Amino acid sequence: MSTAIEREQGSHTAFANFIGRTLALCYGGVSYLIFLGTFLYAIGFVSGLIVPKTIDTGAKTSALTAVCINLALLTLFAVQHSGMARQGFKRLFARFASPAIERSTYVLLASLALALLFWQWRPIPAIVWDIETSLLANLAIGGMGLGWLIVLYSSFLISHFELFGLTQVVGHFAGRVVAPMKFKTPGLYRLIRHPIYLGFIIAFWSTPTMTAGHLLFAAVTTAYIFVGIYLEERDLVALFGDEYRRYRARVAMLIPGIR
Numbered sequence: 001m002s003t004a005i006e007r008e009q010g011s012h013t014a015f016a017n018f019i020g021r022t023l024a025l026c027y028g029g030v031s032y033l034i035f036l037g038t039f040l041y042a043i044g045f046v047s048g049l050i051v052p053k054t055i056d057t058g059a060k061t062s063a064l065t066a067v068c069i070n071l072a073l074l075t076l077f078a079v080q081h082s083g084m085a086r087q088g089f090k091r092l093f094a095r096f097a098s099p100a101i102e103r104s105t106y107v108l109l110a111s112l113a114l115a116l117l118f119w120q121w122r123p124i125p126a127i128v129w130d131i132e133t134s135l136l137a138n139l140a141i142g143g144m145g146l147g148w149l150i151v152l153y154s155s156f157l158i159s160h161f162e163l164f165g166l167t168q169v170v171g172h173f174a175g176r177v178v179a180p181m182k183f184k185t186p187g188l189y190r191l192i193r194h195p196i197y198l199g200f201i202i203a204f205w206s207t208p209t210m211t212a213g214h215l216l217f218a219a220v221t222t223a224y225i226f227v228g229i230y231l232e233e234r235d236l237v238a239l240f241g242d243e244y245r246r247y248r249a250r251v252a253m254l255i256p257g258i259r
């Protein structure tokens, strides 16, 4: 039979647990909103529309200084984004904090690294191409919009709210154990293995006016996507074994029909 002291300790523990789960929920919610703001800003930053600071505006420096600063910003993002996505990091994280907030922390830090990039990015205004034919220019703008739509649509195909950490904190709040992400191949994932990355590549390259700064951004992020695919697929093979190997043998990486 429990004593009054034990019952009081029990209710304190339950209360502390509730506060912890509520804080995790708020943290996940705020991280998601920061991600959403950063994602919407990214569309404006790359397309040069609406937002105050774009890929072609900012403090003027020599081209060499701009290249060095921009490469440092891209490297910081790549190291954070790839490093924290690895299984080893996730295991380390679980030793210090609840796995329920691991994805939200990843999303929050990736968003902050991107926000820093948008803020500090230096323009390199030399024109690489400038499409004058209005039909072609509109096609390029349409391609850019299509790229961003593919990114968003594909994230919903494999579970948008889980990718960005909300499912985990809501489940944790409701007292459920955080389940690992399931392997899925709906819709576009039957045609190619990486529709989100393809969407980014289309959005970054499809522009009526390509400056040297924009070209640097598109080239480095595209190269990074290929490194990201290599690392991500290594993890997916480790997690899902033959199921992922068979999928990789059957389905193209980025362009349907080209493996």
Ligand SMILES: C[S@@+](CC[C@H](N)C(=O)[O-])C[C@H]1O[C@@H](n2cnc3c(N)ncnc32)[C@H](O)[C@@H]1O
Pocket: 154, 158, 163, 181, 182, 183, 184, 185, 189, 193, 194, 195, 196, 197, 198, 232, 236
């Ligand atoms: C930013 S998403 C990119 C997904 C995919 N590479 C793409 O381009 O559409 C990265 C996360 O998606 C997960 N992922 C990749 N392919 C998946 C699939 N077919 N089903 C479920 N999760 C997947 C990875 O494990 C990783 O956590």
